[in-house]
Each structure stands twice: as C-alpha cells, then as structure tokens.
Amino acid sequence: MRAKKVVITEKGTIDSITVQEFDIPEVKENEVLIKVTYAGLGYGDIMARKLNIPGLPKVPFTPGSDVTGIVESVGTNVTNVKPGESVAALLMPDYGGQSEFVLTSSENIFKIPDNIPLDKAACLPINYLTAYGIYKNYLQNELNFKRVLYHGGSGGVGSAFIQIAVSKGMKVLTTASNKNHEFLTALGAEPIDYNSSDFSEYVKSRYSFVDAVIDPIAGDYTKRSLKILRDGGKYIGIGFQTIKNRYGMIRIMLSFLFRKMFTSKKEMYIYMLNSTVKSELNSNLNELFNMYKNGEIDPVISAVYTLDNVKSVHEKLESGDRKGKILIKLN
Numbered sequence: 001m002r003a004k005k006v007v008i009t010e011k012g013t014i015d016s017i018t019v020q021e022f023d024i025p026e027v028k029e030n031e032v033l034i035k036v037t038y039a040g041l042g043y044g045d046i047m048a049r050k051l052n053i054p055g056l057p058k059v060p061f062t063p064g065s066d067v068t069g070i071v072e073s074v075g076t077n078v079t080n081v082k083p084g085e086s087v088a089a090l091l092m093p094d095y096g097g098q099s100e101f102v103l104t105s106s107e108n109i110f111k112i113p114d115n116i117p118l119d120k121a122a123c124l125p126i127n128y129l130t131a132y133g134i135y136k137n138y139l140q141n142e143l144n145f146k147r148v149l150y151h152g153g154s155g156g157v158g159s160a161f162i163q164i165a166v167s168k169g170m171k172v173l174t175t176a177s178n179k180n181h182e183f184l185t186a187l188g189a190e191p192i193d194y195n196s197s198d199f200s201e202y203v204k205s206r207y208s209f210v211d212a213v214i215d216p217i218a219g220d221y222t223k224r225s226l227k228i229l230r231d232g233g234k235y236i237g238i239g240f241q242t243i244k245n246r247y248g249m250i251r252i253m254l255s256f257l258f259r260k261m262f263t264s265k266k267e268m269y270i271y272m273l274n275s276t277v278k279s280e281l282n283s284n285l286n287e288l289f290n291m292y293k294n295g296e297i298d299p300v301i302s303a304v305y306t307l308d309n310v311k312s313v314h315e316k317l318e319s320g321d322r323k324g325k326i327l328i329k330l331n
C-alpha cells in the first residue's frame with residue numbers, strides 16, 4: 001500500500017519542500033506503525049530545513065518530531081500498545097512525523113487516555129514536555145523564584161511554558177512581537193515588545209531583576225538576560241534561534257561556556273528534551289494528561305493545515321504568524 005509524506009530535498013528555501021509517495025513499511029519486532037492523524041510543525045523543523053549543522057537531519061528527510069494517531073500494527077515484542085489504540089509519539093532526534101504513516105520504535109510511543117482529543121494531545125509531546133521539563137528540573141523546588149522571563153512566548157513551547165508556570169503561581173514576563181501581546185496577556189503573561197524596546201531595560205526599570213530566564217534565542221539575548229538575572233538566579237538555554245550556520249553554532253556554544261565559567265553568582269544550564277530518559281518522559285506526559293483533564297493546561301492550536309498547503313505553513317511560521325502550536329492533519 002502507498003501513502004504520502006513531506007520530504008525536504010535540499011537545505012534551504014521553501015522550494016525544497018515536496019510531498020512524495022512511499023510504500024507503507026512492515027513492522028519489525030519492536031516497532032509500531034501509526035496511522036497519523038496530526039503531526040506538529042515547529043521552529044525545529046524550520047531550522048532542520050535551513051541549516052546544515054550537527055544534530056539536525058541530512059537531506060532527504062521528513063520533518064515533524066511529534067504525532068498523534070491510531071496504532072495500525074505492532075511487532076511481535078511490543079506490549080505497551082495494541083492496534084486500534086490512540087497514541088502519541090515523540091520522534092526526537094529522528095524527525096519523520098509529517099507522513100500519513102509513521103513507523104517507529106515502541107519506546108517512542110505513549111498511550112493517550114480516553115477523552116483526550118488527538119489534536120490537543122498532539123501539542124504535548126514536544127512543547128509541553130519541554131516546558132514541563134524546564135519547570136520540574138529548574139523551577140519547581142525554588143520556592144523563592146516568583147518572576148521568570150521566557151523569550152518568545154507566543155510560539156508552541158512558549159505558550160505551553162506560560163500556562164504551566166502561571167498555573168504554578170509564577171509571574172511570567174515574555175518577549176514577543178506586538179501583534180501577539182493580546183494573546184499573551186490572555187494567557188496570564190506580561191508581554192514585552194522586543195522590536196521597539198530593549199527587554200533588559202524594560203525589566204530593570206519595572207522589576208530590577210528576574211529569578212530565572214528561559215532562552216530559545218541565544219546570542220546577544222544571553223548577555224542581556226544575564227544583566228537582569230539576580231544573583232542565585234538561573235539562566236536556562238533551550239535553543240539557538242539566532243544561528244545561521246555551523247560556525248554560528250560553535251561561536252554560541254563557546255560564548256555560553258565562557259560565560260558559564262566566569263558568571264559565578266548565577267547558574268547557567270542548557271536543557272534538551274532529547275537527553276531526557278524515556279521513563280521520565282512517560283511519567284511527565286501522564287502528569288500533563290492529568291493537568292489537561294483538570295483544566296490546568298489547555299494547549300492552544302494556532303492552525304491546522306493539510307499536505308496540500310504545507311509550504312504555506314513554513315511561510316507562516318517563518319513570518320511569525322502563529323499563536324501556539326501548528327498542526328498538519330494527515331488522515
């Protein structure tokens with residue numbers, strides 16, 4: 001049987017995005033074949049399409065690091081799910097989600113409890129697991145951390161982080177374009193327009209400092225963030241949105257290590273979801289499912305697209321025209 005998937009054929013522009021047919025593979029003993037309902041599209045996919053750097057896939061590849069759908073078939077050793085069940089999958093670091101059928105190891109599969117819609121569940125594997133991982137690893141036990149700054153709050157991870165942190169009683173400041181401020185205020189955050197003002201001056205003049213900074217941007221943002229981080233506070237780097245090539249990445253890593261060595265009164269970390277052990281991901285995801293059922297979180301879906309308009313989704317994401325998670329509906 002044949003199915004369709006997105007394939008990026010060259011690193012670079014939107015023209016390198018194609019939709020191709022493939023033969024649906026047979027499962028091997030530890031694998032699960034999912035008939036995909038929703039696949040996520042995030043900033044990681046844009047970086048994977050544009051950049052040729054370590055840790056990102058080589059062409060040709062299918063983007064998409066998280067999906068939800070229905071189990072089509074399972075290998076003989078698979079015991080955690082059965083055909084017909086609703087599941088989510090986290091496909092890090094392999095990508096491959098934007099496809100009508102996804103074959104992956106049973107280790108990457110999470111059962112979705114009854115009564116959780118597949119579109120809402122599709123927002124959890126990357127965005128909420130990352131946001132919740134940051135909260136649990138660096139903030140949960142810091143009872144005197146009251147005020148945090150998240151850079152770029154209007155996206156998938158940002159909106160997830162704001163919901164979690166606000167539900168835990170924290171004040172969240174967030175940098176964002178002006179057009180997203182109303183959305184962020186409704187989520188309970190205080191937005192700062194990074195285009196018309198320097199966020200560090202804004203924070204300094206109103207609050208003097210913050211207790212923690214979560215930074216997916218890096219570069220100059222790291223330096224300015226450290227200026228407004230109080231002694232004993234935590235800087236948590238989660239991405240490098242400013243880098244343009246592998247030299248840029250090396251420069252940012254070296255500058256991070258240099259600052260970490262010489263910034264003794266502030267703690268500096270890099271958090272990567274794909275280095276989290278599977279058992280922790282599983283228990284965190286179950287906690288997130290419960291938080292959704294209790295109304296503590298409610299993933300924001302920016303828009304749902306199909307394979308026919310996948311190029312325009314990349315355009316939209318790159319132009320910053322999104323609030324929350326972008327999904328592609330496959331089946």
Ligand SMILES: NC(=O)c1ccc[n+]([C@@H]2O[C@H](COP(=O)([O-])OP(=O)(O)OC[C@H]3O[C@@H](n4cnc5c(N)ncnc54)[C@H](OP(=O)(O)O)[C@@H]3O)[C@@H](O)[C@H]2O)c1
Nearest residue numbers: 042043152154155156157176177216238239271272273320
């Ligand atoms: N560490 C991990 O394990 C992990 C996991 C997943 C994702 N990530 C990283 O997290 C980041 C966000 O991913 P995502 O999928 O949530 O992306 P997304 O939905 O595309 O959101 C990106 C956000 O960046 C904002 N932005 C762009 N330039 C900015 C700037 N100069 N200052 C402040 N904000 C800026 C945009 O805000 P406006 O439109 O308001 O300008 C937008 O909200 C990426 O860097 C990704 O690589 C890390």
